[in-house]
Amino acid sequence: MTQIATIIGGGVIGGGWAARFLLAGWDVRVFDPDPEAQRKIGEVLDNARAALPGLYDMPMPAEGALSFHDRLEDAVQGASWIQESVPERLDLKHRVYRDIQAVCDPAAVIGSSTSGFKPSQLQEGATRAEQIVVCHPFNPVYLLPLIEVVGTPANAQMVDGVADTLRGIGMFPLLVRKEIDAHIADRFLEAVWREALWLVKDDIATTEEIDEAIRMGFGLRWAQMGLFETFRIAGGEAGMRHFIDQFGPCLSWPWTRLMDVPEMTDALAQKIADQSDAQSGQHSIRELERHRDANLVGMLRTLKARDWGAGAVLKGHDKTLQAAGRIADTLSDIADPARPVLTVDRAVPLDWTDYNGHMNEARYLQAFGDATDRLMQIVGCTPEYIANGGSYFTAETHIRHLDEVRAGARIRIETQVLSGAGKTMHLFHTMYEGDRALATGEHMLIHVSLETRRASVPAPQVAEPLARLAKAHDSLPRPEGAGAAIGKR
Numbered sequence: 001m002t003q004i005a006t007i008i009g010g011g012v013i014g015g016g017w018a019a020r021f022l023l024a025g026w027d028v029r030v031f032d033p034d035p036e037a038q039r040k041i042g043e044v045l046d047n048a049r050a051a052l053p054g055l056y057d058m059p060m061p062a063e064g065a066l067s068f069h070d071r072l073e074d075a076v077q078g079a080s081w082i083q084e085s086v087p088e089r090l091d092l093k094h095r096v097y098r099d100i101q102a103v104c105d106p107a108a109v110i111g112s113s114t115s116g117f118k119p120s121q122l123q124e125g126a127t128r129a130e131q132i133v134v135c136h137p138f139n140p141v142y143l144l145p146l147i148e149v150v151g152t153p154a155n156a157q158m159v160d161g162v163a164d165t166l167r168g169i170g171m172f173p174l175l176v177r178k179e180i181d182a183h184i185a186d187r188f189l190e191a192v193w194r195e196a197l198w199l200v201k202d203d204i205a206t207t208e209e210i211d212e213a214i215r216m217g218f219g220l221r222w223a224q225m226g227l228f229e230t231f232r233i234a235g236g237e238a239g240m241r242h243f244i245d246q247f248g249p250c251l252s253w254p255w256t257r258l259m260d261v262p263e264m265t266d267a268l269a270q271k272i273a274d275q276s277d278a279q280s281g282q283h284s285i286r287e288l289e290r291h292r293d294a295n296l297v298g299m300l301r302t303l304k305a306r307d308w309g310a311g312a313v314l315k316g317h318d319k320t321l322q323a324a325g326r327i328a329d330t331l332s333d334i335a336d337p338a339r340p341v342l343t344v345d346r347a348v349p350l351d352w353t354d355y356n357g358h359m360n361e362a363r364y365l366q367a368f369g370d371a372t373d374r375l376m377q378i379v380g381c382t383p384e385y386i387a388n389g390g391s392y393f394t395a396e397t398h399i400r401h402l403d404e405v406r407a408g409a410r411i412r413i414e415t416q417v418l419s420g421a422g423k424t425m426h427l428f429h430t431m432y433e434g435d436r437a438l439a440t441g442e443h444m445l446i447h448v449s450l451e452t453r454r455a456s457v458p459a460p461q462v463a464e465p466l467a468r469l470a471k472a473h474d475s476l477p478r479p480e481g482a483g484a485a486i487g488k489r
């Protein structure tokens with residue numbers, strides 16, 4: 001049965017939550033008195049649809065149903081997850097919990113997006129304190145995996161289940177073991193923010209110069225290694241201990257003004273706003289969001305290819321999606337081997353598109369390469385087989401581009417084995433969006449010994465399933481375009 005998530009407060013963060021749940025297949029109900037909430041969430045969803053599904057190499061579940069409600073009780077009844085994302089005011093949050101708890105399922109989770117309040121503060125005066133747990137996300141909620149989960153002794157039992165649900169929608173729950181104002185991550189953000197405010201106030205740097213100092217250098221390091229791993233390397237071969245011995249004394253030098261907060265006068269606020277307008281005012285917020293999303297998708301996919309950091313979370317989620325989907329691992333997973341094999345089923349990632357606004361030609365080869373890898377896996381040319389010294393090299397490729405496709409579109413590749421005997425494997429891939437054929441890829445592969453780097457016959461654990469699949473595909477009509485050479489149509 002489809003699960004229901006209710007979003008209370010559909011602003012920047014609530015909109016991101018709506019997209020995260022919806023694209024993970026949950027039905028989403030939104031309660032927000034803002035008459036613009038529906039438009040704003042619609043725009044966030046457009047961005048999320050283009051960005052999120054392409055992070056994965058497997059298809060996401062079918063989108064859930066989205067609805068907007070004027071009455072709180074209509075929004076929360078039947079929901080198993082209620083995510084509160086109203087403005088950061090404790091009195092308001094308390095009022096909202098009281099209203100929610102009067103009408104919601106007592107077993108539902110009430111997650112709070114609060115950036116700074118401790119869960120014990122949120123639970124004060126609640127009808128059922130144990131229902132309320134901090135689930136602090138990061139903007140954009142639909143792309144960034146991190147979610148800080150903070151409970152109290154009142155709900156220590158439920159935190160594991162909360163974390164499992166969040167993993168199920170592709171997030172990385174970080175369980176904060178002791179409640180503290182602003183949890184873990186926002187303490188860093190706040191410290192950096194204070195320093196930045198002083199640098200602007202004292203005319204040492206502009207908003208743009210500060211952003212360059214971050215994004216041209218240490219920001220890139222932090223995204224993939226965090227703080228401690230980065231500094232460990234900075235200690236050279238002697239590592240962290242040497243780093244601390246060398247740079248420890250600086251901590252007592254006047255390098256930071258951490259506890260010192262500049263007074264946010266009107267003049268300082270205006271100075272920051274003017275500099276920010278000069279720096280970025282040529283882009284609308286939605287444009288900036290699209291740049292941010294495209295950059296994040298590229299970075300996350302690079303990390304994923306290396307199974308590292310946030311990329312490892314995506315890779316893990318791919319396995320969950322594969323288990324729920326239709327992509328086979330072995331020949332015995334395939335219900336009808338006499339049909340072309342489904343080898344790719346995914347969305348077009350944002351970073352696969354180019355200046356023409358559609359999927360770049362290089363990515364067709366990547367997608368067909370992925371289809372070939374999947375077929376190799378299915379016939380037994382698995383990572384273990386390859387580690388033992390046997391594999392396939394591609395000898396020749398012919399791609400035909402039939403129609404265009406854009407970011408976020410769901411594509412699938414069906415693969416026909418034209419022959420698979422001796423040292424060669426001849427594959428014909430057809431890429432579709434729905435019923436529309438987008439491209440074909442014909443590939444001749446040669447089995448090799450990775451030791452001699454020369455052609456060799458595959459071991460029986462590959463040769464036999466491949467021969468079986470080739471025989472099953474013998475009865476299929478020869479695909480249109482197979483064996484074609486480049487020429488005028």
Ligand SMILES: NC(=O)C1=CN([C@@H]2O[C@H](COP(=O)(O)OP(=O)(O)OC[C@H]3O[C@@H](n4cnc5c(N)ncnc54)[C@H](O)[C@@H]3O)[C@@H](O)[C@H]2O)C=CC1
Binds near residue numbers: 032
């Ligand atoms: N903006 C950010 O970068 C982040 C914010 N947060 C947290 O998320 C929460 C929401 O922040 P934002 O989305 O930035 O604020 P926002 O101002 O963009 O959105 C708040 C939304 O709540 C609605 N609202 C106000 N009263 C309501 C009520 N009684 N019932 C239902 N909806 C109501 C407003 O109409 C508005 O759409 C805060 O607790 C904040 O600390 C967490 C992570 C990041």
Ligand SMILES: C[N+](C)(C)CC(=O)CC(=O)[O-]
Binds near residue numbers: 114115138139
């Ligand atoms: C500025 N902020 C405290 C609201 C930031 C966050 O809570 C997390 C984020 O997304 O940066």
